[in-house]
Amino acid sequence: MxxxxxxxxxxxxxxxxxxxxxxxxxxxxxxxxxxxxxxxxxxxxxxxxxSNEEVIGSLTLVYSHDTRGISDKLNQLQHEDFTNVLSSVHLHLNEENCMEIVAIKGDSNKIKEISDRLISSKGVKHGKLVMTSFKNIE
CATH class of the missing domain: 1.10.1220 (Arc Repressor Mutant)
Structure with a gap:
């Protein structure tokens, strides 16, 4: 400063x-x-x-791995937007639940759209998107 x-x-x-x-x-x-x-x-x-500026975000999804095809569905949706999905981490929470953390980058409207599709997938119990700007921040 x-x-x-x-x-x-x-x-x-x-x-x-x-x-x-x-x-x-x-x-x-x-x-x-x-x-x-x-x-x-x-x-x-x-x-x-x-605005619809370029942002970086983290999307956290908690889901039941017992839901048929949920892992494949989430993986497929991430591949559909592979230019925006930078990385994902899969965690086993307990015998029933998993957590996926997805790092995403792009214009804010696109990031919200991707997140909404993933959160609304059958079997996802909870999802939360956190976005931040990395431009013009002093």
Missing amino acids: SDTNRIGVSIDSKLLEKFDEKIEEKMYANRSEAIRDLIRDFLVKDELKY
Whole structure:
């Protein structure tokens, strides 16, 4: 950060106390680092909401491996969009459940579309997409 500015913020003492507790819990070095991180998160979420920029994402799927053909179906869907699917990791959670973590990259609308297709596959119990921008983030 070559051009750093100082700002003043008025905050209720109880709110600041709770914020300081979270800062310590999350192991931030100081308030400034925590506030910068919150601002970046706010800006990335806003950017993703209103644009179709290139993003990187992680999709986590939990599914029952007992569902007939589920592994093949998820694999097939990932191959259909192989230019967007960078990697996947398969984990055995217990006798019944597996987790797939998929790293995906592309324009945000395409990433959402791919994720929706995978999450809505029969046998998937839960899916969650997390996207972030990697451009213009200081």
